[in-house]
Amino acid sequence: EAGVAQSPRYKIIEKRQSVAFWCNPISGHATLYWYQQILGQGPKLLIQFQNNGVVDDSQLPKDRFSAERLKGVDSTLKIQPAKLEDSAVYLCASSLGQNNSPLHFGNGTRLTVT
Amino acid sequence: DAKTTQPPSMDCAEGRAANLPCNHSTISGNEYVYWYRQIHSQGPQYIIHGLKNNETNEMASLIITEDRKSSTLILPHATLRDTAVYYCIVRVVSGYALNFGKGTSLLVTP
Numbered sequence: 083e084a085g086v087a088q089s090p091r092y093k094i095i096e097k098r099q100s101v102a103f104w105c106n107p108i109s110g111h112a113t114l115y116w117y118q119q120i121l122g123q124g125p126k127l128l129i130q131f132q133n134n135g136v137v138d139d140s141q142l143p144k145d146r147f148s149a150e151r152l153k154g155v156d157s158t159l160k161i162q163p164a165k166l167e168d169s170a171v172y173l174c175a176s177s178l179g180q181n182n183s184p185l186h187f188g189n190g191t192r193l194t195v196t
Numbered sequence: 197d198a199k200t201t202q203p204p205s206m207d208c209a210e211g212r213a214a215n216l217p218c219n220h221s222t223i224s225g226n227e228y229v230y231w232y233r234q235i236h237s238q239g240p241q242y243i244i245h246g247l248k249n250n251e252t253n254e255m256a257s258l259i260i261t262e263d264r265k266s267s268t269l270i271l272p273h274a275t276l277r278d279t280a281v282y283y284c285i286v287r288v289v290s291g292y293a294l295n296f297g298k299g300t301s302l303l304v305t306p
Binding site for chain 1 (some may be wrong): 238241242292296
């Protein structure tokens, strides 16, 4: 089966600019997650969708980050305006959404804010 | 979710078994133990998970102690491609998201 697709693979922007990341989950996966991974740390959950509804966005900095999952398939994560501390790898994952179904991750987008 | 403790780094010789320990002394009865690994510049990859019994698949074996307070991930014949950060995660049975710690950086040497 095709894996989780993410684009772009790399992005460099200046602080205060905006940026968007795109994710296409595995076909049939109801649950989609966005994680942020700062260098040297484990991934941290930003937001979780079940179909096109938000399940958990408690760790999403809502003053600058937004995410949507229209039609319950693809998702975009946006940062506006970006700060230096947003430099990280942004990982998308999906799962069937049933109890204990494993998460499958994409290879992420590496964002550098200068 | 219960907290896990892993050594920050380990070495293993190629061809030997790699045994990665994880302590989860506060685990409760409705929590699974999951293992993921992350190879450099890639996303985390699912390895295995278990509740009470030992589990084995084509990638690894998971040994969970009888009191469930610790577990060991075993890579039976480590190769250079197994060099990665390995994450042990406790996940509520009815939960969805995974909460990652810092993991163990495993270096497999020739």
